[in-house]
Amino acid sequence: xxxxxxxxxxxxxTFILRAEDLLVVGWVAIASPLLFKIGGDKGPFDAGxxxxxxxxxxxxxxxxxxxxxxxxxxxxxxxxxxxxxxxAVGPFAGGLLLVTIAGFTAxxxxxxxxxxxxxxxxxxxxxVHFALxxxxxxxxxxxxxxxxxxxxGLYWTFIESVIRPSDAAALRxxxxxxxxxxxxxxxxxxxxxxxxxxxxxYAPRQVAEREGGxxxxxxxxxxxxxxxxxxxGWLAIxxx
Numbered sequence: 001x002x003x004x005x006x007x008x009x010x011x012x013x014t015f016i017l018r019a020e021d022l023l024v025v026g027w028v029a030i031a032s033p034l035l036f037k038i039g040g041d042k043g044p045f046d047a048g049x050x051x052x053x054x055x056x057x058x059x060x061x062x063x064x065x066x067x068x069x070x071x072x073x074x075x076x077x078x079x080x081x082x083x084x085x086x087x088a089v090g091p092f093a094g095g096l097l098l099v100t101i102a103g104f105t106a107x108x109x110x111x112x113x114x115x116x117x118x119x120x121x122x123x124x125x126x127x128v129h130f131a132l133x134x135x136x137x138x139x140x141x142x143x144x145x146x147x148x149x150x151x152x153g154l155y156w157t158f159i160e161s162v163i164r165p166s167d168a169a170a171l172r173x174x175x176x177x178x179x180x181x182x183x184x185x186x187x188x189x190x191x192x193x194x195x196x197x198x199x200x201x202y203a204p205r206q207v208a209e210r211e212g213g214x215x216x217x218x219x220x221x222x223x224x225x226x227x228x229x230x231x232x233g234w235l236a237i238x239x240x
Contacts, residue, residue, distance in 0.1 A: 016215075016216050016219050016220070017219070017223060020141065020145055020148055021220050021223055021224075023145065023148075024148055024149065024152050024201060024224060024227070025224065025226070025227040026227075027149050027152045028152045028155060028224065028227040028228060028231050029226075029227035029228075029230040029234065030230075030231070030234065031153075032152055032153045032155065032156050032231060033156055033231050033234045034234070035153065036153075036156040036157065042106075042157065043157050044102050044154055044157040044158055045101070045102060045105045045106075046105070046106070047105060047106065047107075047108040048106075049106035050106070050107060052106050052153075053102075053103045053104070053105070053106030053107035053109075054103075055103075055146075055150060056099050056100075056102055056103030056106065056150055057104070057107075058146065059099065059146040059147040059149075059150040060096060060099055060100050060103060060147065061121070062143040062144060062145075062146050062147055063147045063204055063207065064121060064124075065125075065143055066135070066140045066143040066144050066207055066208055067125070067207055068124075068125035068126070068128040068129045069128055069129065069132050069134070069135045069140070070129065070132070070133075070134040070135070071134055071135060071137075072134040072135065072137070088198075088202065088203040088206040088207070089203075091198040091199040091203040092199070092203035092204060092206070092207060094199050095151065095199035095200040095204065096204075098199070098200070099147065099150065099151065099154065099200070102154060104117075137208070140207075140208040140209060141205075141208045141209060143208065144204045144205060144207060144208040147200075147204050148200070148201050148204060148205065151200035151204075152200075152201070154200070155193070155196060155228070158192075158196070159189065159192075189228065190225065193224065193225055194221065197221050202217060202220075202221075
């Protein structure tokens with residue numbers, strides 16, 4: 001009987017950080033703070049942002065298509081979901097709603113138009129489910145990736161909205177690695193980023209592909225948290 005050899009540890013390790021993780025790290029650490037300053041420091045629910053609003057809704061549409069489309073059968077498909085996978089449902093709904101509201105608000109869309117768009121989206125999801133052939137895992141990941149990047153960009157608008165009115169100087173102290181003065185702020189950012197990551201990055205990616213365990217996702221979150229620290233310093237330089 002032929003035995004199936006397990007993948008070498010090094011080969012498995014290379015898949016802990018995937019392409020989406022590297023994109024998010026670069027986006028959060030460098031691109032998002034710069035775009036945030038160029039955009040006039042607009043908050044997550046500020047009106048008068050037609051391009052960001054449109055991009056947010058397009059990203060939401062990609063996730064809805066992924067959610068509605070059937071999946072190609074493959075390894076692991078059809079098996080029972082683990083606890084970590086079942087736990088993605090609540091954060092996913094909350095994150096999707098948050099980005100959708102932010103998108104419509106940025107476009108200054110009137111409520112009747114929002115209702116019409118939501119009805120059309122529901123009908124389109126039904127059509128996608130029955131009309132489209134089953135999507136491969138790679139296609140599903142591609143559909144969700146824009147949402148993940150948009151979510152990373154929204155992170156800075158939330159951070160600035162919370163910090164700016166209360167203690168903007170604390171951001172600069174954190175960037176200068178004055179840990180004693182900035183500890184309360186840093187603890188808040190870590191706690192907030194963990195919830196944010198679960199809602200807007202981890203959960204949508206589970207919709208695209210149910211993969212990874214606690215170790216993988218903790219390491220991926222650690223990479224995200226490191227990119228936040230780099231982004232804080234970059235944002236402080238831009239604000240200084």
